[in-house]
């Protein structure tokens with residue numbers, strides 16, 4: 001299969017590129033480096049020993065996108081080119097709607113023009129809003145998303161459903177990610193959020209490296225086992241492998257619109273993560289308990305049975321792997 005990865009130099013895109021190449025697929029990457037760098041492309045080549053075509057471009061640029069489809073016989077597309085910072089989306093909603101929603105529309109319309117109808121979409125557990133129950137199954141109610149970022153994910157899910165209803169020759173797989181953490185074990189490739197990170201693990205590793213002074217734990221009065229928020233953290237390499245399975249399903253079976261949760265099915269609290277990080281890396285994390293962060297929910301974790309049964313996929317890495325591999329990359333950066 002020849003697979004186009006939009007945003008393929010980003011955190012999840014680059015890890016998926018590695019797994020796709022390892023399985024013998026051909027890939028084409030487009031990225032405008034708005035939240036990534038060319039270092040990731042070098043790392044993909046170094047880790048896999050394989051080469052691929054790359055276009056530096058905005059995926060919303062229809063003319064350039066058409067050229068990519070003209071020059072390559074693309075069998076399937078995985079769309080990683082979304083903006084993903086929740087807080088930023090509240091401040092700049094138009095940027096999010098334009099990049100995530102308009103971008104997806106340009107991409108899908110171009111795919112249609114070139115009769116490329118296999119599409120994997122990076123969605124998020126955020127579409128469940130305030131979970132009606134945990135663990136969350138794919139049938140749980142969606143909606144009530146508390147920010148523009150989350151709403152772009154949900155809107156694109158609806159758009160994909162409408163496209164499939166109108167033309168069932170599309171093969172679509174929507175992957176709802178829980179909380180991706182960790183990096184490739186080589187330490188060559190990793191997550192590099194711009195500015196001060198919003199997410200827990202990127203923040204923790206920067207406290208460990210001395211770049212940030214102290215972690216604020218947002219609330220310890222939730223109805224959870226230790227009062228801090230509970231999430232389903234998933235190693236990015238496991239997540240990447242989920243995409244390979246999704247592509248395989250669309251290639252072999254196709255004919256459908258599928259939705260899968262990609263999570264481990266285990267919920268860990270903020271304090272569980274801090275403790276596991278300290279234990280597996282030997283680094284002390286200085287923290288204080290502060291107010292709850294507006295919009296946060298108490299707990300969110302997946303029922304991952306459907307992905308196991310239908311994609312033959314399960315998350316294999318544990319919390320220790322996630323903490324260690326999150327730290328290795330940052331440690332390497334420090335030494336550079």
Ligand code: UFG
Nearest residue numbers: 124125126178198199200203216217218229230231270296
């Ligand atoms: N947290 C802290 N301190 C921090 C950062 C986070 O205590 O500095 C806590 C949060 O309150 C929450 C947990 O750590 O309990 C995880 O927070 P993250 O910001 O890492 O992740 P979220 O679960 O809030 O959101 C993430 C992604 C979203 C995605 C969502 C899906 O950022 O893009 O998971 O459930 F939509």
